[in-house]
Amino acid sequence: MTGSIPDTFTSGLRPEELAVVVFDQVDYSKLPAADHTEASAVTGPLIEQALRRASLTAVLESWRIFRETGDGLVFGCAPAYLPQLLDRFLPALEEVLADHRSRAGRIPVRMRVAVTCGPVSIDGGPVDGNGAARVEAHRLVDASVLKAVMTVANPEATHVGAIVSDRVYQDVVLGRYCKLHPDRFLRVTATVTGKKDFRAAAWIHVPAPSAGLLAFPPAPPTTDTPPEAVALPLPEPDELPVRPVESTIITTDQRVNQGMAVNHGITGGVSLSFGKPDRPVRWR
Template identity: 30%
Template sequence: MDGAIPTRLLPPYRALLAVDIVKFSAAKGVFLGDLHELVPEVLERAMNLSGLQEVWNARRFPDSAGDDYIFGTDPAWLPLLVSPLLANLQTVLEEMDHRLAARDRNLRLRLRAALHVGPVPDSGDPVRDRISEPTVTTFRLLNSTPINDMLKRSHPDVTQTAAVLSQRVFDDVIRPGYTTLHPSELTSATAEVPGKDFAEPAWLYVPRPSWQAGTQDRPAAPTVEAEKANGSPLAVFHAPVGQSNTAHHMQVSQTLPADFFGRESKGDRSE
């Protein structure tokens, strides 16, 4: 039929890792070039720390548009790009933060990260390679509201990176147990981008969580009911007791006298 798009072979599947700098435009202009150059340096150090120097050296279609960086690789490496890479990225950024603070405490390099997988052109053509729906989705995830909100709520001196994983990565890597991360260590979210027709299920992971003082929507502490539902050890004290207990959650329903722990009970007093 005239005008019909011909059937084509799928391009190779590639794991996609993209990062970008949090609040890049807020940095002083004199530092922007330095921050741009530090991103691949930080990524390479984190990859090397994760035993992925070979993957970094063989990365496909690496590209940067100022405050971001993306590359592709064989999807077999996806589990390692999740763990240990993301935790090691936090470690490298912590070290970098100490260096940057010595120059200017307002100078920071915090990174958002996104992981996705799908068919991506990878023929060696520097113009056409990586231009694909999976690449667009990766950048949408990277700029989505949930990961931005997560980093806004976290303390900039503690949480140096947060990652958003596509549902595909979660289903292929996390759920089947190909990484050391347990599914409960990730938070489900709908990745939406203001002004874009994009809303996809995604999963957030923060290697070192923290909380920024003054935020209003901090999650409540786990309830007794939640602890029971999770099967966690639970100890509920309804009156003073004399033995030692270990538990994830303790609820004391009786107010103890101020000098309670300084007292000696009659039964324990030596004659």
């Protein structure tokens, strides 16, 4: 064979693997415009306070990316900290936000948190932090099902709702590096309104569930509803149209007779379901 092989593909070094954590304030857009500056200003300090309370100052001193997003924040750190971010930082953040709410004159802050892991580019430039893991984290934090969970919870009792990628769940939670039991996470199919190309398996964890998230036993089933899948009425997130869900329902893989389950409709409708458990339901 004569001639040269065209250099169609070029190889390069694989970017550094990072844990990526994205935060978004719940209902930030509902605040009066005059309160936006104060609400944005407290995001970083509250997260820093929670990291210190969780004895994770090493994350503060070594994070590889850090960006404020107006109503939220994103940071990247070594994947080795993933177990502690789940079992120590998330409950610490819940405590910090509850303390913040209890202080007179403070604007209440609630947060949705997404945790992913993967290659992220770090080159010291102004656009550090690019990669699929970061894109996934920003999509997950906006997932309709996570917004619905935070809507159902009592805003004075539940300040944090977290969603982790399937990879983080498999590697860290099922791998038992994390102290949280796998049943403390609920498998969902994450979709985002207006992002039809995004659909991913993910896992929700709420450190301090309340209100509708604790509703048990469910209402008596109707003749059209099997006893093992009784739907709990759930308000639509404010940005979703309030209409009956007529599309195919995507159900979770978790059996509803083992706790709480979520049905997520393609059109954005979400329902939480509860069934009679094989053992007492316990939120630790």
